[in-house]
Amino acid sequence: MAHKPRSEMIAETRAKLVAAAREAFGRVGYANASMDDFTAGAGLTRGALYHHFGGKQGLLEAVITQIDAEMSARLNGVSARFSDPWQGFVEECVGYIEMALEPEIQRIMLLDGPAVLGNPFNWPNQPGCIRSLTNSLKRLVADGQADVADPEATARLVSGASLHASLWIANSDDPEATSKRAVAAFKRLLEGLRTGAPSSG
Amino acid sequence: MAHKPRSEMIAETRAKLVAAAREAFGRVGYANASMDDFTAGAGLTRGALYHHFGGKQGLLEAVITQIDAEMSARLNGVSARFSDPWQGFVEECVGYIEMALEPEIQRIMLLDGPAVLGNPFNWPNQPGCIRSLTNSLKRLVADGQADVADPEATARLVSGASLHASLWIANSDDPEATSKRAVAAFKRLLEGLRTGAPSSG
DNA sequence: ATAATTACATACGTAACGTATGTCAATTGA
DNA sequence: TCAATTGACATACGTTACGTATGTAATTAT
Numbered sequence: 001m002a003h004k005p006r007s008e009m010i011a012e013t014r015a016k017l018v019a020a021a022r023e024a025f026g027r028v029g030y031a032n033a034s035m036d037d038f039t040a041g042a043g044l045t046r047g048a049l050y051h052h053f054g055g056k057q058g059l060l061e062a063v064i065t066q067i068d069a070e071m072s073a074r075l076n077g078v079s080a081r082f083s084d085p086w087q088g089f090v091e092e093c094v095g096y097i098e099m100a101l102e103p104e105i106q107r108i109m110l111l112d113g114p115a116v117l118g119n120p121f122n123w124p125n126q127p128g129c130i131r132s133l134t135n136s137l138k139r140l141v142a143d144g145q146a147d148v149a150d151p152e153a154t155a156r157l158v159s160g161a162s163l164h165a166s167l168w169i170a171n172s173d174d175p176e177a178t179s180k181r182a183v184a185a186f187k188r189l190l191e192g193l194r195t196g197a198p199s200s201g
Numbered sequence: 202m203a204h205k206p207r208s209e210m211i212a213e214t215r216a217k218l219v220a221a222a223r224e225a226f227g228r229v230g231y232a233n234a235s236m237d238d239f240t241a242g243a244g245l246t247r248g249a250l251y252h253h254f255g256g257k258q259g260l261l262e263a264v265i266t267q268i269d270a271e272m273s274a275r276l277n278g279v280s281a282r283f284s285d286p287w288q289g290f291v292e293e294c295v296g297y298i299e300m301a302l303e304p305e306i307q308r309i310m311l312l313d314g315p316a317v318l319g320n321p322f323n324w325p326n327q328p329g330c331i332r333s334l335t336n337s338l339k340r341l342v343a344d345g346q347a348d349v350a351d352p353e354a355t356a357r358l359v360s361g362a363s364l365h366a367s368l369w370i371a372n373s374d375d376p377e378a379t380s381k382r383a384v385a386a387f388k389r390l391l392e393g394l395r396t397g398a399p400s401s402g
Numbered sequence: 403a404t405a406a407t408t409a410c411a412t413a414c415g416t417a418a419c420g421t422a423t424g425t426c427a428a429t430t431g432a
Numbered sequence: 433t434c435a436a437t438t439g440a441c442a443t444a445c446g447t448t449a450c451g452t453a454t455g456t457a458a459t460t461a462t
Contacts, residue, residue, distance in 0.1 A: 006428070010440075029316075031232065034418065046419085047442045055420075115230075115316035118372065153386035156369050157362040164361025171319065185354035192393015207459070211409075235449065247450085248411045256451075 014052050014062075016042040022063045026104035030060060030112035057116060064113050071099055071109075072128035079136055086145050089136045090190055093162055094183055096129065100166030101175075110163055130155055147195045154193070161186065215253050215263075217243040223264045227305035231261060231313035258317060265314050272300055272310075273329035280337055287346050290337045291391055294363055295384055297330065301367030302376075311364055331356055348396045355394070362387065 020042035024033035035046050035056060053059040078095040082088035099105055133155035140146035148154045165182040172178035221243035225234035236247050236257060254260040279296040283289035300306055334356035341347035349355045366383040373379035 006440095013440080031317075036418070045442055048440075050420080051439085051441060111316045111319075114368070115312045116232075118312075148386075149389065150382055150386050153382045154390065157366055157383070157386055157390055160365025160368075161358040161362040163365065165358055167315070167361075168357050181351055181354045182358070185349075185351045185358055188350065189355065189358055189390065189393065192390065192395075194393075207408095214409080237449070246411055249409075251451080252408090252410060 013044065013048055017044065017049055017052060017059065018062050018066060021059045022066070022104070022108070025060065025063060025108050025112060029107055030056075030116055060108075060113065060116055063108060064117070067105065067109055068128050071105070072132055074099060075129060075132045079132070085136075085140055085143055086194065089133075089140055089146075090187060092133065092136055093158060093186065093190065096133075096159065096162040097165050097169070097179075097183065097186065100163055101170055101179075103170075106166065106170055110167060130159055133159060145195055146193050148193055158190070161189065214245065214249055218245065218250055218253060218260065219263050219267060222260045223267070223305070223309070226261065226264060226309050226313060230308055231257075231317055261309075261314070261317055264309060265318070268306065268310055269329050272306070273333055275300060276330060276333045280333070286337075286341055286344060287395065290334075290341055290347075291388060293334065293337055294359060294387065294391065297334075297360065297363040298366050298370070298380075298384065298387065301364055302371055302380075304371075307367065307371055311368060331360055334360060346396055347394050349394055359391070362390065 017039065020038040021033070024038040024041075027033075035049060039046050039049050049055075049059060053062060075092055075095055079088040079092040082091055100110060130152070134152045137146060137148055137151035137155055141148055141151060165186060169175050169178045169182055218240065221239040222234070225239040225242075228234075236250060240247050240250050250256075250260060254263060276293055276296055280289040280293040283292055301311060331353075335353045338347060338349055338352035338356055342349055342352060366387060370376050370379045370383055
């Protein structure tokens with residue numbers, strides 16, 4: 001049987017480590033994930049980990065980069081499904097909330113990531129999600145549909161509200177009901193950014 | 202010299218531990234704070250810590266309870282200084298942002314706290330800040346100044362936006378400038394919740 | 403006065419991290 | 433083609449720091 005090329009083997013090793021770490025971080029949290037354990041689970045040792053990622057933090061960065069890229073892709077997919085730009089924007093935000101309800105994303109991207117790596121906005125690709133929101137907002141402003149002076153700043157606020165909404169929902173006694181409340185309040189909040197804001201109704 | 206009463210000594214021990222832990226957690230972060238180190242700094246050992254707080258997490262909870270109470274008090278003070286209810290609400294939110302700029306609050310309440318203890322909304326008194334915002338919103342709704350169907354949900358979103366604004370500001374290259382942008386965008390966001398929302402201007 | 407509980411300190415075992423080093427394959431250069 | 437070097441890991445080691453178990457002196461209860 002022919003051996004695989006060297007570069008491919010290395011890529012596999014890296015991918016295996018990232019996958020194993022992602023699973024462990026998501027399941028038990030960064031602090032409780034033993035490097036010896038999950039590297040062994042991937043058929044490797046800590047030696048490989050230190051070689052490729054420099055340490056536990058480096059692996060976390062790699063995991064976060066991977067997840068963030070997936071989130072960006074999903075968000076772009078959501079907003080693209082709506083012909084009405086405003087509705088696309090709103091659903092993109094709601095999609096943000098829904099994604100953050102997944103335990104893995106919550107644990108890694110919202111809790112451990114910021115605590116270990118510091119501010120999420122400095123992360124490699126977290127800007128991905130922010131940029132997606134920012135671009136959507138810019139388009140709305142250009143179309144005259146949103147009255148926002150600083151789309152990027154607004155996008156960051158909106159993102160913060162979304163993330164915390166997710167934490168609230170996920171930790172509530174009745175996630176279903178809480179989710180409805182959060183999304184409703186969130187839509188109302190966004191409605192206030194609209195040009196002709198028909199706030200009273 | 203007369204000895205202090207027993208209960209007072211115990212209270213002092215607890216207070217010393219909380220103070221030492223608060224300083225250490227705020228300075229180097231929860232994970233990097235050695236219990237041996239900061240208990241020794243308080244003239245005690247880990248024995249006292251385990252006796253009073255059950256462990257490292259218990260101490261963190263105590264620290265967070267203390268900080269949260271302080272934050273609540275400060276927030277109440279801010280909103281009370283304004284005669285116009287709407288302005289009071291806005292400034293309360295801005296005060297929230299400004300408090301979260303302090304490194305200790307950011308590190309303990311925004312980063313380590315959620316990562317170690319889980320969702321902040323389950324914390325002992327974090328509801329303090331949320332409740333403060335919720336009450337302000339309810340009053341505005343009652344006065345007909347805000348058009349918000351679910352004050353609590355809205356308060357949580359607003360709080361999330363505030364907290365993330367703080368993280369953004371604190372980690373930006375130019376905190377001064379970023380702060381102005383964030384606060385401006387934040388005020389615009391709140392403006393959208395007003396009854397007669399004069400969004401275009 | 404003695405028993406029991408409280409408020410700590412001390413001692414111990416262990417898990418986990420980072421580093422330093424070792425090894426073997428693959429690549430490069432002559 | 434063969435030696436030298438680099439790269440990709442594994443192994444071994446020392447240290448830190450945590451939790452627990454135990455010890456002890458002072459207080460409280462009986």
